Amino acid sequence: MKKKIRTILLTLSAVLFLSACSSTNKNKQITIVGSTALQPIVEVAAEEYQTTNAKISITVQGGGSGTGLSQVQTGAVTIGNSDIFANQQSGIKAKKLVDHKVAVVGIGPIVNKKTGVKNLSLKQLQGIFTGKYTNWKQLGGKNQEIIVINRAQGSGTRATFEQHVLQGKNAINTQEQDSSGTVEKMVASTPGAISYVAFSYFKKDVTALKVDNIKPTDKNVTTNTWKIWAYEHMYTKGKPDKQTQKFLDYMLSATVQNKLIKKLGYISIHDMKVTTTKEKAE
C-alpha cells in the first residue's frame, strides 16, 4: 500500500515537472493585468487568439488601472491595461511605457428615474458634482434631494468624467463606489441619485442624461460631439516583442474591433473620426 502511494506521488511529481518544463520551453507567456473595464474584452480576445496560436499562453487579470500601470512599469507583467493615460497616474514614468490604444469608451451621467430630469447643461452638471445644487427642484425636476454617487478616487471612469465635467474644480466629498455595476444598481434604487458610468452600463432602470441636449450615443462619441469619452489603453514597457506585438495587432484586427468590442458596449478605435491626445501636461 505504502509503495503504491509512493509510486503515485513520484509519477505525479514527474508529470508536473515535465509539464512545467514543456510550458517554459514551448509556450510564450503573456501576462496582462489591469483595468477591470478592459478585462472582459481582452479575456475573450485572448481565448480566441489562443485557439489559433497554441504556442502562446495568455493570462488576463483585473486589479485596476493603477495596478496594471505599476506592474508593467516594474516589468512584472507583459501588458498593463489602463483606462487613463499613463501620465495621468501619479508614480508612473510614462515615457518608459508604450501606449497601444485598443478601444474607446463613452461615459455618461445617469440618474434615478424619478428625478424628472432628462437633460442638463454642462454647467448644471458641474454644479451638481461640486455641491452647488442640492435639490432636483433647482434643475427643473421634482422636490427631491440630490444624492451624488462618485466612483473611487483614482478610478479611470472618474478621472475621465471629472476632466470633462469638473474641469479642474474639486468634487464634493460624498459617497463612493468601486464598481460600475454596483453604481448602476444604486442609482436605480436610490431616489434622487446621480452618478456616471460607461455606456455599456446604461440599463432600462436608470435615465441616461443628455448633456446640452446631446445624446450619449456611440455615434456622437466618434465625432467628439459627445465629449466625455476615453481610450482604453494597453501599455507595454518599451517596444513589445514579436509575439506580444502579434497579439496587440490581433486586438486591432477587424474580428475583435467589429464584433467583440461592439458586443461588449465599447466603441471601435477604427470608427473614431477624431483623435485627441487628451493627456495632462506633464
Added chain:
Amino acid sequence: MMDKIKEKIQNNSRETRQELRGRILTYCAIGLILIVVISIFLFVALKGIATFTQDKASLKTFFTGTNWNPGILGSDGKPLVGALPMIAGSFGVTILAAIIATPFAIGTALYMTEIAGKKGRNVLQSVIELLVGIPSVVYGFIGLTVVVPFVRDHFGGSGYGILAGSFILFVMILPTVTSMTVDALKAVPKHYKSASLALGATQWQTIYKVLLKAAIPGILTAIIFGMARAFGEALAVQMVIGNASLLPTSLLTPASTLTSVLTMGIGNTVMGTTANNALWSLALILLLMSLIFNILVRWIVKKGRM
C-alpha cells in the same frame, strides 16, 4: 548473536525513526506558518510606517484628522491622511453590530442548549451553519436591495450609512457569536445546574442566575470574536455604507470603514506612492486591531479561569 542484539539496541529502531520524521514534519509546518505570519506582519508594518517616515505625514493628523485625500498635499505640505472618519466608521459598525447581535445570539444559544429538544437543536444548528456559508457579496447584494431601502423608508436619509452596515454585519456575525455562546453554555459544569434546580430555582432563574453568570467569560470571548469578524469584513459593508470619507454625524449619513477604503483604493494606486502607502497604514491599523482583539480574548479566558 550478541552482535545482532547489540546492533539493535545501539541503532535507532524503525519506531524511533518514525518519531523523528513526524517531529521534523510538524516543525516544518510550524516553521512555514511562522515565517508567513511574521513576513505578513513585517511587510504591512514597513509599508504602513512609510506614510509617516517617507511621506512625512504626522501621526496626529492620521488619528485625529478628518480630511482623507492622500494623493494631495495639504496647506502645510504634508499629505492629507486624516483617517479618523474611517476609524470611527469601523468602530461604529462593529460595536453597533455586536450590540444588536449579542441578545439574539444568547437567546438562540439558550434555546439550543436548555429549551429545545434534539430536533430543534439540529435544525437551528444547520440554519446557523448555513449562515456561515453565505458569501459576503450575497449579503452585500441583499443589503443593497433590501436593507438600504428599508433603512431609507423607516429611518430616513439615503439609506446608506452605519445603520445599514450594522444590520448586515449583525446577520454576518450572528452565527459566530451564537455557536461560541453555545459552547460556553455547554462548558458550564452539570452540577451547577442540578444544584440550582435542587434548591428549588425555576428553569428561568437557573438560566440567568447560574448558567449565564458561569458562562460570562465564554460569552464575552464569543462577542469579541464576532467583533473581530465585523471589523475585518470588507465587501458587504462597502456595498451599503456609502463610502464617503466623512466623519459620521449620524447613523444615517454615508460613512466609510477602514476596509472599504482599502479595497476600493488599492487597485487604483501605484505601489510606492503616498496614496498607496496611506492605504497600507490603514491595513496596519486593521492588523493591530485584530491583535488587540486576540489579546483581549486571551485575557478574558485567563481571568475567567481564576
